[in-house]
Amino acid sequence: xxxxxxxxxxxxxxxxxxxxxxxxxxxxxxxxxxxxxxxxxxxxxxxxxxxxxxxxxxxxxxxxxxxxxxxxxxxxxxxxxxxxxxxxxxxxxxxxxxxxxxxxxxxxxxxxxxxxxxxxxxxxxxxxxxxxxxxxxxxxxxxxxxxxxxxxxxxxxxxxxxxxxxxxxxxxxxxxxxxxxxxxxxxxxxxxxxxxxxxxxxxxxxxxxxxxxxxxxxxxxxxxxxxxxxxxxxxxxxxxxxxxxxxxxxxxxxxxxxxxxxxxxxxxxxxxxxxxxxxxxxxxxxxxxxxxxxxxxxxxxxxxxxxxxxxxxxxxxxxxxxxxxxxx
Amino acid sequence: xxxxxxxxxxxxxxxxxxxxxxxxxxxxxxxxxxxxxxxxxxxxxxxxxxxxxxxxxxxxxxxxxxxxxxxxxxxxxxxxxxxxxxxxxxxxxxxxxxxxxxxxxxxxxxxxxxxxxxxxxxxxxxxxxxxxxxxxxxxxxxxxxxxxxxxxxxxxxxxxxxxxxxxxxxxxxxxxxxxxxxxxxxxxxxxxxxxxxxxxxxxxxxxxxxxxxxxxxxxxxxxxxxxxxxxxxxxxxxxxxxxxxxxxxxxxxxxxxxxxxxxxxxxxxxxxxxxxxxxxxxxxxxxxxxxxxxxxxxxxxxxxxxxxxxxxxxxx
Numbered sequence: 001x002x003x004x005x006x007x008x009x010x011x012x013x014x015x016x017x018x019x020x021x022x023x024x025x026x027x028x029x030x031x032x033x034x035x036x037x038x039x040x041x042x043x044x045x046x047x048x049x050x051x052x053x054x055x056x057x058x059x060x061x062x063x064x065x066x067x068x069x070x071x072x073x074x075x076x077x078x079x080x081x082x083x084x085x086x087x088x089x090x091x092x093x094x095x096x097x098x099x100x101x102x103x104x105x106x107x108x109x110x111x112x113x114x115x116x117x118x119x120x121x122x123x124x125x126x127x128x129x130x131x132x133x134x135x136x137x138x139x140x141x142x143x144x145x146x147x148x149x150x151x152x153x154x155x156x157x158x159x160x161x162x163x164x165x166x167x168x169x170x171x172x173x174x175x176x177x178x179x180x181x182x183x184x185x186x187x188x189x190x191x192x193x194x195x196x197x198x199x200x201x202x203x204x205x206x207x208x209x210x211x212x213x214x215x216x217x218x219x220x221x222x223x224x225x226x227x228x229x230x231x232x233x234x235x236x237x238x239x240x241x242x243x244x245x246x247x248x249x250x251x252x253x254x255x256x257x258x259x260x261x262x263x264x265x266x267x268x269x270x271x272x273x274x275x276x277x278x279x280x281x282x283x284x285x286x287x288x289x290x291x292x293x294x295x296x297x298x299x300x301x302x303x304x305x306x307x308x309x310x311x312x313x314x315x316x317x318x319x320x321x322x323x324x325x326x327x328x
Numbered sequence: 329x330x331x332x333x334x335x336x337x338x339x340x341x342x343x344x345x346x347x348x349x350x351x352x353x354x355x356x357x358x359x360x361x362x363x364x365x366x367x368x369x370x371x372x373x374x375x376x377x378x379x380x381x382x383x384x385x386x387x388x389x390x391x392x393x394x395x396x397x398x399x400x401x402x403x404x405x406x407x408x409x410x411x412x413x414x415x416x417x418x419x420x421x422x423x424x425x426x427x428x429x430x431x432x433x434x435x436x437x438x439x440x441x442x443x444x445x446x447x448x449x450x451x452x453x454x455x456x457x458x459x460x461x462x463x464x465x466x467x468x469x470x471x472x473x474x475x476x477x478x479x480x481x482x483x484x485x486x487x488x489x490x491x492x493x494x495x496x497x498x499x500x501x502x503x504x505x506x507x508x509x510x511x512x513x514x515x516x517x518x519x520x521x522x523x524x525x526x527x528x529x530x531x532x533x534x535x536x537x538x539x540x541x542x543x544x545x546x547x548x549x550x551x552x553x554x555x556x557x558x559x560x561x562x563x564x565x566x567x568x569x570x571x572x573x574x575x576x577x578x579x580x581x582x583x584x585x586x587x588x589x590x591x592x593x594x595x596x597x598x599x600x601x602x603x604x605x606x607x608x609x610x611x612x613x614x615x616x617x618x619x620x621x622x623x624x625x626x627x628x629x630x631x632x633x634x635x636x637x638x639x640x641x642x643x644x
Contacts, residue, residue: 015399020435021432032418032420112417113415114416114417117410117416117477118433122434123405327373
C-alpha cells in the first residue's frame with residue numbers, strides 16, 4: 001500500500017531538478033549582454049553621467065572638505081546647476097538599462113526560431129526563464145558596481161579623503177537597493193516579452209509603465225486622496241488621514257520606494273521618510289546623523305518592498321511562460 | 329527484434345474546440361525511418377511536440393524509448409534529437425559557439441563537447457566555416473548545422489519536422505543522403521513532410537495524416553494497393569491492330585484496366601509487375617513492341633487519389 005503511494009507520488013513529481021542547465025543559460029545570456037551593442041551604448045551613457053555629475057559635485061564639495069563627515073555620500077547626492085545629482089540620474093537610468101536587457105528576452109527566442117530547439121534540450125523551461133532573469137540581474141549588478149567603484153575612486157583622487165567604513169557600508173546597501181530597483185523593471189520587461197510577440201511592443205509597454213509611475217502616478221495620488229479622504233471640517237485628523245493615504249498611494253510606485261531608500265541611506269541625518277508630528281521630535285537632536293542600523297530600520301519596509309515586487313513580477317512572468325504554447 | 333521506439337495509444341490533443349490530434353495510435357520500430365505525411369495543419373507538428381514532451385497531450389499515452397515524455401522529459405530529451413521545421417540559430421554567434429551552448433545544456437563535459445563538435449562539424453562539411461557567424465550562413469548550411477546539433481547528443485531517435493523545406497534540389501538531395509546514412513547507423517528517424525517524392529525516397533513506412541487522424545499507414549506499396557487498387561502501371565507502345573492487342577492484354581491474369589492513350593500507346597494497370605507477360609502477349613498477337621515501361625506508384629498519386637476520395641465522400 002505505502003509502496004504504491006510512494007510510486008504514485010514519484011510519478012507525479014517531475015524528473016530531475018528544474019534548474020538543470022541553469023548556469024549554462026546564465027553564462028550564455030550574460031556573454032550576450034556584455035558583448036551586445038545595446039549594452040555598450042548604455043555603458044557609455046552611464047559612465048558619462050557618472051563622471052559628469054560626480055565631477056560637478058566635487059567642484060562644489062571642495063570648499064567643505066573636512067567639515068562634513070559623510071563627504072563620499074555627498075558625491076552621489078550633490079547637485080550643481082544645471083546638472084542634477086548622480087542619484088537623480090540613476091532613478092531613470094536603472095529602469096532604462098533593465099528594460100533594455102529584458103524586453104526581447106523571450107519573444108526574441110521565438111522570433112529567431114530558437115525556442116523549440118533550446119527547449120528540446122534536456123532542460124526545463126524554469127531554467128531558461130530564471131537563467132535569463134539572473135543573467136540580466138547580474139549584468140545590471142556588474143554595471144552598477146563598476147560605476148560605484150568609479151565614483152569612489154574619483155572621490156578618493158579628487159577630494160583626497162579616504163571613505164569611512166560607515167560610508168562604504170551605506171553606499172553598498174544603496175548599490176544593492178539599486179540592483180533590486182532594476183530587478184523590478186527587468187522582471188516587468190520580461191513579463192511583457194512573454195505576453196507580446198513583438199519585441200518593440202514589449203519595449204513600449206515597459207516604457208509606458210515606467211513613464212506612468214515616473215510622471216503620472218504622483219499626480220494621480222494627489223487627486224485620488226482628496227476624493228477618498230476629503231477634508232470636510234478642517235480637523236487635523238482629517239488632514240492627517242488624507243496625507244497618509246496620499247503617501248501610501250505614492251508608495252505603490254517603485255520610484256517612490258527607491259527614492260525613500262536612497263534618501264535614508266545616503267543622507268544619514270534623515271530620521272523619517274513619512275509624516276513626522278512635532279510630538280515625535282521631542283528630545284531629538286536635529287541634524288545629528290543616525291547610525292546605519294537605524295537608517296536601515298527606517299527604510300526596511302521600502303527595501304523589502306522592492307525585493308518583493310521583483311519576486312512577484314518574476315513569478316507572474318514564470319506562470320505565463322509555463323502556460324505558453326511552444327509552437328510558433 | 330521489433331523493439332518499439334515510439335508507441336502512442338489513443339493520443340489526442342485539443343486546443344479549445346479544435347482537435348489537432350485525434351486518437352493517434354502510432355508505432356515506430358527501432359532502426360526504421362518513418363514518414364509522417366499530410367497537408368499543413370493536419371497535426372504532424374503537434375504530434376511531434378507531444379513526443380518530445382513540449383506539449384501535454386489531452387488524452388492517451390506516449391512512450392518514447394520506453395519513457396513517458398510528460399513525466400521524464402529530461403531523459404527523453406537527452407536521447408532524442410529534434411530538428412524543428414524552421415531551424416533558428418543565434419545569428420551573432422559562430423556555428424561553433426551555437427553548438428557549445430547546446431553541448432552545455434546537455435551537460436557534456438568540456439573536452440568531450442569540443443571533440444564531438446569537431447566531429448559533427450566535419451561530418452556535415454562545416455569545418456571550414458565553424459568559426460563564422462551563423463548570420464552569414466545559407467539556408468542549406470543552417471539545415472546542416474541543425475543536423476550537426478542533433479548529432480551532437482548522439483541520439484537514439486531523431487525527429488525532423490519538414491527537413492527539406494525551403495532547400496534547393498541539391499540541398500534536399502544532400503539532406504536525404506544524410507538521412508540514409510543515419511539509418512545505416514541504427515538510429516531511428518521520424519520525419520514529417522508534405523514533399524512526397526522525398527519521403528518516398530527514404531522512408532521505410534509512412535503514415536498519412538488527415539485532420540488529426542492517421543488515416544493510412546504502411547509501406548508505400550501497401551498504401552498504393554489500398555488506395556489505388558492496382559500497384560503497377562505499365563506503359564507500352566506497339567504497332568499492330570489495336571483491337572487484337574487490347575484483347576490479348578485483357579486475357580492476361582492480373583490486369584485490372586487497359587487504356588489506349590494514343591495511336592499506338594497503351595496503359596495497363598496491373599496488380600503486379602507484368603512486363604514480361606505483356607511483352608510476350610503483344611508479340612504472340614502479332615504486334616511490334618516498340619517501348620515498354622513500368623511506373624512504380626508514387627506517393628503523389630496515392631496522396632492525390634486519397635484526398636480526392638475523401639472530398640467525394642464529404643460532398644456526397
